[in-house]
Amino acid sequence: MNLYHYASPPNFYKLAGxxxxxxxxxxxxxxxxxxxxxFFVAPTDFQQGEAYRIIFIHVPSAWMGMLIYLVMAFWGAxxxxxxxRLPFMLMRALAPxxxxxxxxxxxxxxxxxxxxxxxxxVWDARLTSTLILLFLYMGTLALWSAIEDTKRSDRAGAxxxxxxxxxxxxxxxxxxxxNTLHQGSSIGVTHAPKMAxxxxxxxxxxxxxAWLYAIAVVLARVRRIIVERExxxxxxxxxxxxxx
Amino acid sequence: xxxxxxxxxxxxxxxxxFVWSAYGVTAVCVVxxxxxxxxxxxxxxxxxxxxxxxxxxxxxxxx
Numbered sequence: 278m279n280l281y282h283y284a285s286p287p288n289f290y291k292l293a294g295x296x297x298x299x300x301x302x303x304x305x306x307x308x309x310x311x312x313x314x315x316f317f318v319a320p321t322d323f324q325q326g327e328a329y330r331i332i333f334i335h336v337p338s339a340w341m342g343m344l345i346y347l348v349m350a351f352w353g354a355x356x357x358x359x360x361x362r363l364p365f366m367l368m369r370a371l372a373p374x375x376x377x378x379x380x381x382x383x384x385x386x387x388x389x390x391x392x393x394x395x396x397x398x399v400w401d402a403r404l405t406s407t408l409i410l411l412f413l414y415m416g417t418l419a420l421w422s423a424i425e426d427t428k429r430s431d432r433a434g435a436x437x438x439x440x441x442x443x444x445x446x447x448x449x450x451x452x453x454x455x456n457t458l459h460q461g462s463s464i465g466v467t468h469a470p471k472m473a474x475x476x477x478x479x480x481x482x483x484x485x486x487a488w489l490y491a492i493a494v495v496l497a498r499v500r501r502i503i504v505e506r507e508x509x510x511x512x513x514x515x516x517x518x519x520x521x
Numbered sequence: 522x523x524x525x526x527x528x529x530x531x532x533x534x535x536x537x538x539f540v541w542s543a544y545g546v547t548a549v550c551v552v553x554x555x556x557x558x559x560x561x562x563x564x565x566x567x568x569x570x571x572x573x574x575x576x577x578x579x580x581x582x583x584x
Contacts, residue, residue: 316523316530317523317524318523319523320523321523321534326534326535326536327533327534327535327536327540328533328534328536328539328540330533330540331539331540331543331544334543334544334547335543338547373554374554377550377551377554380550381546381547381550384543384546384547385543385546385547388539388540388542388543389539389543391539392536392539490551494554494555494558497558497562498558498561501561501562501565504565504569505565505569508569508572508573513569514573517569517570517573518573520566520570
C-alpha cells in the first residue's frame with residue numbers, strides 16, 4: 278500500500294468516508310462497555326468513595342486534549358515543510374474536538390476537585406497549564422477565522438500551534454516539576470497502575486472510546502473541509518452533481 | 522454488582538451532584554459537537570450546490 282496515495286484529497290476523502298462509521302460505532306460500543314465496568318463492576322474507592330468515578334471521563338478527555346494538540350502540531354509542521362494541502366485541512370478539523378475535550382477535562386476536574394479538595398479551582402501548575410491549552414485551541418480557532426486568505430491563515434495557525442506545543446510537556450510533567458494540589462499520575466509505563474484492575478480496565482476502555490470518537494468526528498469534519506476547498510476541481514463537481 | 526438499589530446508584534455515596542454533573546456536561550458537549558457537525562455539513566452542501574448552479578448558468582448572474 279502506498280501511503281502517498283492517501284495524500285491526495287479525493288483518495289483521502291473516500292478513505293475517511295469508509296472509516297467514519299466504523300470509528301463512530303466502535304467508540305459507542307467501547308464507551309458503553311467502559312461505563313458499564315466503571316459504574317457496575319469497579320469497586321468503591323477506599324479514599325474517595327464514589328466521587329472517583331469521574332475519572333472515567335476526566336483522564337481520557339485530558340489525555341485526548343493533549344494528544345490532539347500534538348497531532349495538530351505534527352500536521353502543522355508537515356504542512357509548513359512540504360507545503361501540502363491536506364495536513365492543514367486535518368489541522369483545522371482537529372482543533373474544535375481538541376478544544377471540546379480540553380473543556381470537558383477542565384469541567385470534570387472542577388466537579389471532582391470540589392468534593393475532594395474543597396475547591397473548584399486552584400492556580401496550580403497542572404490546572405493552569407491545562408487552561409492555557411484551552412486558550413491555545415481557542416486562539417488558533419480565532420486566528421483562523423480572522424485571516425481571510427486560506428493559505429496565510431493556515432500558515433499562521435500552524436506557526437501558533439508549533440509555538441504552543443511547548444505547553445504540552447509542561448502539562449504532562451507539571452505534577453513532577455512542581456508541588457501541585459493535583460495528584461501525580463496513577464497510570465504510567467514505569468510503574469504498576471495505582472488502582473484496582475477493574476478501574477484500570479474502565480479507564481482504558483473509555484480512553485479507546487475517546488480516541489475513536491475523536492477519529493470519527495475529525496474525519497467527518499475534514500471531509501467537509503476537503504469538499505469546500507476543492508470545490509472548483511472536477512472530482513468535487515462530479516460529487517456534487519451526484520449528491521444533488 | 523456494587524449497588525443495592527437504583528436510588529443508591531443515583532446518590533453515588535452522597536456525591537451524586539458532582540458525578541452526574543460531570544457526566545451530564547460531557548454528554549451535552551458530545552451531543553452539541555455532533556449536532557453542530559451535522560448542521561455545518563448540511564449548510565456547506567447546500568451552499569456548494571447553489572454555487573455549482575451559478576457556475577453552470579453565468580448569464581443569469583446579475584439579471
